[in-house]
Amino acid sequence: MNLHRYRFILARPLQLLPVLFGISIITFVLVRLIPGDPARVLLGAKSTPEAVARIRAQFGLDEPIWLQYVYFVKNLVLGDMGKSILYKMPVLQLIGERLAPTLLLILGSVILALALAIPLASIAATRRGRLADHTIRLISTAGLGFPPFWLAIMLIIVFSVKFDLFPVAGYGDTWGDRLHHLALPCFTVALALSAVITRNLRASMIAELASDHATAARARGLSERRVFWRHVLPNAVIPAINLLAVNIGWLIGGTVVIESVFSIPGMGQLLVRGIFTRDYMVVQSVAMVFACATVIVNFLADVLTVAIDPRVEL
Amino acid sequence: MTPLLAVKNLAVRAKMHGHEFDLVEDVAFSLQRGEILGLVGESGSGKSVTCRALLRLLPGANLSITSGEILFDGRDFAKMTETQIRNERGASVGMIFQNPASHLDPVMSIGDQVAESIVLHRGVSKAEAWSQTVDLLRQVGIPDPERRARNFAHEFSGGMKQRAMIAAALACDPQLLIADEPTTALDVTVQAQILRLLMDLRDKRGLSIILVTHDLGVVAQACDSIAVMYGGRIVERGPKRDVLKAPFHPYTSRLIACQPAHGLGAGLLPSIPGQPPSAGDMPSGCRFHPRCDLAQTSCRETVPGLKERVSGHLAACPITEAGITEARP
Numbered sequence: 001m002n003l004h005r006y007r008f009i010l011a012r013p014l015q016l017l018p019v020l021f022g023i024s025i026i027t028f029v030l031v032r033l034i035p036g037d038p039a040r041v042l043l044g045a046k047s048t049p050e051a052v053a054r055i056r057a058q059f060g061l062d063e064p065i066w067l068q069y070v071y072f073v074k075n076l077v078l079g080d081m082g083k084s085i086l087y088k089m090p091v092l093q094l095i096g097e098r099l100a101p102t103l104l105l106i107l108g109s110v111i112l113a114l115a116l117a118i119p120l121a122s123i124a125a126t127r128r129g130r131l132a133d134h135t136i137r138l139i140s141t142a143g144l145g146f147p148p149f150w151l152a153i154m155l156i157i158v159f160s161v162k163f164d165l166f167p168v169a170g171y172g173d174t175w176g177d178r179l180h181h182l183a184l185p186c187f188t189v190a191l192a193l194s195a196v197i198t199r200n201l202r203a204s205m206i207a208e209l210a211s212d213h214a215t216a217a218r219a220r221g222l223s224e225r226r227v228f229w230r231h232v233l234p235n236a237v238i239p240a241i242n243l244l245a246v247n248i249g250w251l252i253g254g255t256v257v258i259e260s261v262f263s264i265p266g267m268g269q270l271l272v273r274g275i276f277t278r279d280y281m282v283v284q285s286v287a288m289v290f291a292c293a294t295v296i297v298n299f300l301a302d303v304l305t306v307a308i309d310p311r312v313e314l
Numbered sequence: 315m316t317p318l319l320a321v322k323n324l325a326v327r328a329k330m331h332g333h334e335f336d337l338v339e340d341v342a343f344s345l346q347r348g349e350i351l352g353l354v355g356e357s358g359s360g361k362s363v364t365c366r367a368l369l370r371l372l373p374g375a376n377l378s379i380t381s382g383e384i385l386f387d388g389r390d391f392a393k394m395t396e397t398q399i400r401n402e403r404g405a406s407v408g409m410i411f412q413n414p415a416s417h418l419d420p421v422m423s424i425g426d427q428v429a430e431s432i433v434l435h436r437g438v439s440k441a442e443a444w445s446q447t448v449d450l451l452r453q454v455g456i457p458d459p460e461r462r463a464r465n466f467a468h469e470f471s472g473g474m475k476q477r478a479m480i481a482a483a484l485a486c487d488p489q490l491l492i493a494d495e496p497t498t499a500l501d502v503t504v505q506a507q508i509l510r511l512l513m514d515l516r517d518k519r520g521l522s523i524i525l526v527t528h529d530l531g532v533v534a535q536a537c538d539s540i541a542v543m544y545g546g547r548i549v550e551r552g553p554k555r556d557v558l559k560a561p562f563h564p565y566t567s568r569l570i571a572c573q574p575a576h577g578l579g580a581g582l583l584p585s586i587p588g589q590p591p592s593a594g595d596m597p598s599g600c601r602f603h604p605r606c607d608l609a610q611t612s613c614r615e616t617v618p619g620l621k622e623r624v625s626g627h628l629a630a631c632p633i634t635e636a637g638i639t640e641a642r643p
Contacts, residue, residue, distance in 0.1 A: 210373070213418055213419045215371060215417070216417040216479070216482075218371060219369060219371055220403065220482060220485070221400055221401065221431060221435060230422070231422070234419075234421050235421055309421055310466040
């Protein structure tokens with residue numbers, strides 16, 4: 001074990017700082033570029049100018065924009081994300097409630113996607129050009145083509161409405177109940193994700209099966225099965241790790257649609273509602289959390305790549 | 315003495331875009347225990363295909379052995395089932411390749427790759443296999459083998475990688491080593507070291523070696539006998555000394571003339587005019603006739619077979635009378 005190859009872990013938190021700084025400025029400015037005023041949205045069309053001014057003062061919206069940013073960053077450093085204008089509660093608490101469903105949804109989808117993609121890619125690659133391969137490629141192409149919201153609705157119609165196997169929507173109270181509620185949404189996301197991974201994994205497996213080192217392993221008397229598990233698979237998953245990380249990064253902001261269709265009280269839903277109500281604090285903070293999560297996922301992918309591929313130095 | 319390996323009438327056919335052609339035809343040679351045979355020829359002459367065919371490791375479903383016997387110690391590899399031939403690979407016959415960098419698994423340690431086949435063929439424990447691995451790495455001249463066994467391919471130099479490949483190929487003590495251009499990708503000093511290692515292993519283990527090369531210098535240094543391939547056929551074979559000194563086939567003599575030691579002087583090396591034929595577009599008759607200055611009408615019509623010219627020295631040319639002793643420029 002060469003521990004020096006893991007030195008990059010120590011440097012990463014420092015690299016995170018400029019990323020967060022950039023993201024905070026961009027979201028801070030962008031959310032204020034949306035026409036509309038949170039106080040007016042909150043109070044409705046018939047509100048008096050005095051009431052609007054009072055709310056604006058209460059949330060510090062009457063301060064110059066640069067000062068608002070300074071307060072935002074200062075409070076963030078102190079662990080305070082401000083108060084939601086709409087929900088009238090600390091944003092930190094809001095996020096705390098919404099984080100678990102989204103994390104569970106993403107985690108479940110990724111596990112399910114891998115459980116689908118690895119066997120399917122293996123079958124397709126080892127039976128290249130045969131019926132199984134063509135079928136798997138057809139399904140994965142279709143999986144890429146179906147829009148997730150449509151797929152979600154189809155799954156609800158079949159599995160919830162017709163066969164009554166899963167709840168139509170919502171998020172449970174107990175853990176078992178939650179998993180039951182999340183099964184269909186996870187499956188919806190996993191289908192699209194596994195299509196991407198399967199295609200990539202199949203291609204790299206085919207390349208590895210034809211590689212020189214696989215030939216050399218065969219020349220040493222290894223069975224086709226052993227060549228596959230010991231030499232082809234470990235080499236083929238390396239490019240898939242980064243692909244998976246990129247896709248998880250995309251999922252982190254992209255679960256909005258699925259959360260809406262299945263009414264899951266997650267981060268995506270919080271973000272969308274925050275944007276509609278010009279709930280500045282919520283939008284800024286959720287964006288920061290998403291940015292952190294994306295960075296963490298890529299960091300984990302790097303650690304995994306270093307662990308699997310001895311050639312990589314970061 | 316019965317030879318360790320006797321190849322008879324071997325042919326490998328390729329199917330591509332609907333038409334079929336032979337990559338290798340009528341290949342026959344034999345190898346004694348402890349003998350080093352040099353398989354010589356230009357790129358595309360069928361050397362590598364022949365080697366892979368011996369272990370039934372032809373790439374893809376497009377290539378197949380269509381005829382011939384591969385008798386190894388009396389067992390015919392050509393007629394074995396897939397499982398049977400797999401048990402021979404590594405255990406009876408080891409193989410090393412031209413580019414050791416790409417033939418080693420980049421993400422598995424060198425020691426694990428060597429130990430893997432020991433566990434597979436010998437059924438010993440992992441710890442036992444590991445100690446045998448360290449021992450083997452020492453034998454092939456890898457310094458500090460306990461530590462180096464835990465290294466990965468990219469941490470080895472080119473020569474060390476080839477040594478590691480040799481260790482992996484010899485892990486189960488095969489009687490025959492097929493070395494497919496083992497020194498081509500290495501620089502000259504390392505090349506000489508690897509050749510010396512192979513000759514050492516022959517002396518110590520009684521290993522037979524098929525050494526594929528396009529370098530007659532390598533043959534002169536390491537081999538006992540030579541088989542020269544051209545256009546998918548063996549055109550001349552015999553003891554090294556006889557073939558190099560008194561070749562019968564015009565191709566062999568031109569090849570020898572092209573070696574730097576025989577050259578005309580500084581900066582001027584002779585070459586054989588024309589291009590080697592490509593598989594699927596072979597000339598009729600003798601494959602070499604379009605490039606041969608001795609060619610006659612009959613060369614265009616019939617494929618000459620190998621005929622014994624001197625004891626143990628065969629050539630596939632009916633034109634040359636005696637050995638072409640003077641290599642012509």
